[in-house]
Amino acid sequence: MTLRLPVTAFDALDVPTICHQPAEDVEHRLLFATRLLMIAVLSFRLLKRPPEADALIRQVSTIHGLDEMVIDAALEVLPGDVWEEIEEILESFGKDAIPKVYQGRDKRLCGLILVLRNRPSENEELERLFKGFESACRYDGAHYDAIMANLATQEVLREVAHQVLKQLGENPSEPVQGGTE
Numbered sequence: 001m002t003l004r005l006p007v008t009a010f011d012a013l014d015v016p017t018i019c020h021q022p023a024e025d026v027e028h029r030l031l032f033a034t035r036l037l038m039i040a041v042l043s044f045r046l047l048k049r050p051p052e053a054d055a056l057i058r059q060v061s062t063i064h065g066l067d068e069m070v071i072d073a074a075l076e077v078l079p080g081d082v083w084e085e086i087e088e089i090l091e092s093f094g095k096d097a098i099p100k101v102y103q104g105r106d107k108r109l110c111g112l113i114l115v116l117r118n119r120p121s122e123n124e125e126l127e128r129l130f131k132g133f134e135s136a137c138r139y140d141g142a143h144y145d146a147i148m149a150n151l152a153t154q155e156v157l158r159e160v161a162h163q164v165l166k167q168l169g170e171n172p173s174e175p176v177q178g179g180t181e
Helices: 026-046 053-060 063-077 080-092 107-118 124-137 141-153 157-167
Strands: none
Touching: 026 053, 026 063, 026 124, 026 141, 026 157, 053 063, 053 157, 063 107, 063 124, 063 141, 080 107, 107 124, 141 157
C-alpha cells in the first residue's frame, strides 16, 4: 500500500513546526518528512552526490546530519564574501548571543541563517532551498532527533523518500517493504 502524502507536500520547501505533543497530527509529520527529504535531494544535487533513499534518510535523521548538509551545500554555492560576512557576524556575537536553538551546533549555522535572511539569492531555486534550510534549522536538536526517530520507528521514511525521489524526477528503486530506517 502506498503512503498518502499531504496534497501540499510538494508545494514548498518550508518545514512545518512540529509541537512537543505526542499525539501530533500524522499528516503534519508526513509533511515534515517530505519537506526535509526534498531539501536533502536538492542539496545532494548541488553537492553532486547520488540522491539514494538510504543516504538521504541517513543525512537528515539527526540534527547534526542536517546541519552538515546545510553547511556543505552553502559552501558549494555561496561566494567567499558571504563566508567573510558570516565570520564577521560570529565575531560580533558575545558568549551568550547565539540563540539557544543553535548552541552546541556548528557555529557557522547561525551566521549563515542570518545572512541568508538578509541577502536573498537572485537564483529562485537557491532562494527556495535557503528558505527551506532556515525552516529546517530552527528546531532544537533533541526535539528534531526525537521526531526523526519516531518517524523511523513508524517505518515511513523510506516510502516518503521514494515518493520524493519520484516527484523530483529521480529514478528511485522500489522501496523495501517492512525495512528499517
